[in-house]
Amino acid sequence: MIDLYTYTTPNGRKPPILLEELELPYTIHSIDISKGDQFTPEFKAINPNSKIPAIRDRDHNLTIFESGAILIYLAEKAGKFLPTDVVDRAKVMEWLMFQMASVGPMLGQLGHFRNAAPEKITYAVERYHRETLRLLDVLDGQLKKHPYIAGDYSIADIATFPWVAAAKTPYLNISITDFPNVDRWIETMKKRPAVRVGMDILQPNFDSNVGTLATAEAAEQLTTA
Known part of the structure; x- marks a missing residue:
């Protein structure tokens, strides 16, 4: 349990x-x-x-x-959802770390400075907005080559989805029209009952x-x- x-x-x-x-x-x-x-x-x-x-x-x-x-x-x-083959495992782990080190912190900071900061700091909002778009572009390039982030469905997808899905909410209000592969992946993930x-x-x-x-x-x- x-x-x-x-x-x-x-x-x-x-x-x-x-x-x-x-x-x-x-x-x-x-x-x-x-x-x-x-x-x-x-x-x-x-x-x-x-x-x-x-x-x-x-x-x-x-x-x-x-x-x-x-x-x-x-x-x-x-x-x-985490391969034992050393090569496949390494690919999942690198994209999991990409989420932990980049996607979560950057989108989290964008949300904070847009919605929670007591003082509106334009520089901070613009910085984290630009970095969010850059990270989405990285993901889009990867998802153009694979149905899921590391190839097969894995914990890399599970870790990344809640953050990227938040981009489409009013809290972050990020347009993903320039990232069609990310959008396709989001809709695929949303169809999974467990998700x-x-x-x-x-x-x-x-x-x-x-x-x-x-x-x-x-x-x-x-x-x-």
């Missing part, structure tokens, strides 16, 4: 998408970052960096934080065969083994 500590952010949606794909039973613990739940002593015992998502694998009494590390662990645990369910976590329409919401009692005992 996997305990998933998460919220409705792009990073927070990565693990449930993979858990749905793997059909691994999991329990969702809502960590409301708008209320500062990530800074409680109970959650910091799970992730000392006070970020979501994090998981506890009760099979091994093991906690893991950082979304990329979680995806690698779960994929290896189930033996799916739809994973994106709906903590929403009224969440409906999963393997994921359940933690009870109030469980939510109060985050560190219980």
